[in-house]
Amino acid sequence: MINQLTGRSAWIKHLGYSVFQFLATMVLFCYLITFLPDSQLLDKSQTELFTEYLVILLTLDFGYSTLYGDPIWEILLDAGIKTLFLILTSIAFIILFTVPLSMFTAYNNDHILSRFLNKALFIISSVPILVVAIIIIALSVSLLGIVPELNLFYDGSNFQKVAVLTLPLFAIIIGDGILFSIFETLQDKIKKIKSEPWVKGIKARGGNINKHLVRGITESMIVSVTGKISFLISGIIVVELVFNWQGLGFILLDIFDQSSQRDYALLIAVMAFILLFVQTSGFIRRFTIMKMNPEKKYSSAV
Amino acid sequence: MSTKIEIKDLNVGFHSDGQTKQVLHQVSLIVPENKKIGIIGESGSGKTQTVLSILGLISGEPGVISGKIKYRDNFILDTSANSKKQWKRIYGEKTQLLRGHEISIIFQDAKASLIPYRTIEEQAIETWKDLNGNQSRLEIIENARSLLEEMNLSDPERVLRSYPNQLSGGESQRAYIMLALLGSPSLLIADEPTSSLDRENADNLLNIIKKLCSDKKISLLLISHDLRDVIEHTDQIYVLFDGHVLEQFSPKNRTPTHPYTKFLMSMVDGELIKELKADPDSDNSVTNLVQNGNMNEKYACPYYKFCSLSRTLSTKEQQKCKNEKPSLEMFSDNNKSACWHDK
Amino acid sequence: MKKRNLNAKTVGRGLFHKTGTLALGVTILTTLIILNIFSHLNGENLIKQGPRGLPPQIALFQILLYTPEVSQYLIETDEWASGWGDSEIRSPLDSDDILLLKNTPLITQQIGKTYSFRPEIGLQDYNEFTLNEAPEGMSVQDGEITWIPDENQVGENNIALRLSDSDGLEYEAVYSVIVTEEFFPLGTNRRGQSLSGLIVAGSKWTIVPGLIAASIAIFIGGFMGAVSAYHKDQLDSVLSYIADTTESVPALIIVFLIAAATQFNVYYIMIGVGIVLLPSVQNIIRSNTLQFVENQFVESSSEIGFKDRIILWREIIWYNCKSDLISLATYCFAFSILIEVTISYLGLGVQIPDISWGVLLAEGRSSLLREEYWMTVFPALAITASILGFIFLGAGLKQKFDPKLK
């Protein structure tokens, strides 16, 4: 349905699609959090709460956080950077890992290594991210002798600094099968390109198909990674809590753990930040599909 | 008259679930200079492998087993000359040089063989870069436009600027042929260009190809599974069946004698269908559609299982069909057919 | 005839041996069900109480997961104080410069079972070692200690081995053995509860919650996907937009929200998990059905005379999408275990008096620092095994029911 919107004003339509989806989700979220039991708010009715939260959302003046005391924008910035660090580095790591690997397995498919790789990744990807994170911590305690938590980063040695930064990334990437699913999509994409009749035509005239392969891989990489962002963020929230990494996930849990005087303004702010990130990646995804397949502008089919 | 391409006793095979299946058996073929040669063969007859062997694109093990291929007057493949490693290397290098420059090929479905996300103009430039030609962009586009005009295309400008899915069937065919002829090859191979077209469109596509080839002195190798394509548009026809060349004849001065080719002719001019219409259960038709011998046994003559002629012969003659392999070399003149009894 | 003898087709994107995966999946599923029933029957007395932080009593696990402390001393006699009081000075020896016991002894034993240990002495030339201090009933025959603890020896019993090397120096290696009434195969946690009992009790969160999540995701998601693809009208774009929107919110946040709103009731949370999984089921079934709708299959079936209802639900869904639905259902079960464990670990799911593998992981986390790994390793293994079990089950069943792979 989406990539039918092609043509000059297409990207405006895509933008509209994302903005509307963002607003709709946020409004729904504001409505849903009025259901959270809170001993302090018994006097206010749900509609009052809902309008209160909507005002906070639309005017964006979150004020001070009742949970941590500092201004919400500062908390958002500080925690946001930490979470963004995890998101962006894990994406970089995924790209570095899956692109060469899928190129290898797609080219020599029946090689024992590629069969082994597919099997190993299939099994590892079904281990939940929580278990992977805890195993990594157990190993780092017993082998490296350090407990990889964020505060160690500030006063630890260089080696400890590196460990604190990289170990959570391993958990994010291996856990919950993100690596395997992106590896699988890339592999299929390469095989699909190589079997296209026009690729045979290029080979038959002695041309090289690598630039088409690279183009296909970049498109498929961008589309599959941006499509998996909300899945990735779920994993990152778990990793933040297991590695005591004070990012947005950490704050979310603190708020949901409270049973009274919840910091609703901070909750809305954090949720808005996360959804904004998800929607931008969704927009990038639709935009890449449109940009990479210009012929779709004039195609009758979807 | 010098020959463009000559294939001598080519054998090609593939590994498929365990055993090696030979796909081409002693295939020989000559494409003389500036002539139009046709290969007729149904699915699984090995016609595509013959084309791929000329281009050196046979992949998989063991691929080319033995045989010689000569281009103009030097061998690009000669398995008897030196060790396997050596002739494979020479074969690879030589075909690499020929591909695109000297020999270019058009495949079955024009629209699917064009790069979907590039305009025809961009594809022309990319083709030219691949052939590391030295012309400038403008010259290439000019060259492309003139080729399109030669194929009486009404609005070449629009075609050049549009994407493949914006073109009609005819336009995408002409664009595809233009790309193939952009490198001014000396041999054009057309691998079943008409298989998804109805009779009328097929004829005018082949006319375009024929006209261009004769204007530009390009020899043509036309491969099709429909006899009508090759009968009307080529000078010499090779009939391929199950990897063997069963007959070689020129359509103008001689009617084919091999039972398989006669069967194909009877299907084209409808004579067999009339017979079937008259009496569906008749078994004296050109091909009695029942099987000779049993299904999975290998006989010397590849066509024995379906051959209606052998059914009318005495058992002694049938023995010959079963055990001795008929070959083309039995005849001197140009029209040969691999059958003991069809003379 | 056409039937090729299909060799053992691998499964799960063609990776694993067909029947092997199904067998593995089925065995894991049956063990989970048996554990479930077992824990419902025994109820409270399933979890035996024992000493706190006891390492696993199965020898192999103990050696793998626990290194006992063996303190070593050099014994010198103090000339001054000869005659009264303890004349020995015991100065501790660091295990780096000298290692009295090369092999590690087992440090747990159940009453009534024979405890035997043959120490490999680290010194080059030593004479017989003697038991300086040992619980009653322990004896040494030609280098092997044997002992059968009885009820009143329950608890810690110190053992001291006295050695002297060729030039007369005397050493002592001291370690303690904990005697228990019950057998704790996997050891106990910080509160002394038997880990094996806890894991069996925790297994009740693997089947039932999954049922709720799977039924919501499969039935509602499948229905919406099929109907919207088959009728391909306004409904289709609305439903796909809704699915796309639900998928844009990270799943865990929805689960947090519902957990907090329903005071951590796992069964309500599983409804949330069902809602989270619903869009992916809907999209998969929608794309499968679209394939049929787009290539004239629907029209040719209605030409034969089937009604619309039959074409969609029997010809397309039942005959062709059954294998996808089954493998999706097993994935829902695996995902529900994953979510239950995660939220229980974070304290938003199962609360303390109740037992869940996630809670065990959370408790085990702090004991990692004290190198008590077994409190984390066994729950982690149980979680991974059950999730893998469901995924293999799904892959095996998909192979069995998928007509194209026959």
Add this chain to the structure above:
Amino acid sequence: MLKVTDLKKAFKNKDGTKVEILKKLNIEIKKGEILGIIGESGCGKTTFLRTVLRLEEADSGSVLYNGVDLMKISKNEIRNKIRRNLRYVYQHPEASLNPGVTVGKSLLNTCKLFHTNELEKKVADSLELVGLPFEYKSSFPHELSGGEKRRAVLARALITEPQMIFADEPFSGLDKILQARLIQSFLRIQKQRELTYILVSHDQSIINNISDRIFRLQNGILQQIKS
């Protein structure tokens, strides 16, 4: 047996202009004959077949089959009474065979719609009629070759003992030997079951020789070429 009187059908393409595919078609099909319709691809021959069988609604016109005007009666009536007599063999066999179920089961399901007794026997007979060995009953469509798939589709059409078979490009895209065998089976079945064929194709070499009467469909009108 089947009389089509001034059938009209027009399409609205993207920019709203109306394209008349069928302009006042008139044709009468007699019992037991083979009627061939030739037309280039895209001339509307498939639309003609589908509107006659009301798989697609025509704009106007009437189709009389044994006195009943198919255009007027309800869809259910068509499904229950008419469909079994007027069968349509699609151009692409892989689209009409259910890939998820064995050939035998598809035949059985189709047979169950209109008959209640000796279902197994009917399935066996129709398989044997189209020349497929009996064991194919338990094989899946993806295990069959192109020619065998067409025979399976034909078997499914014949199982409800129809009187007329509408076939869209039944023989195109096959090797000549398979094509000849399929034509022979078509003709044998027509003799055994006294069927009426309406064959539509762009391949004149087959249609000219196989049909009793031939029509050409060009820019919306049917002209008779050979009677």
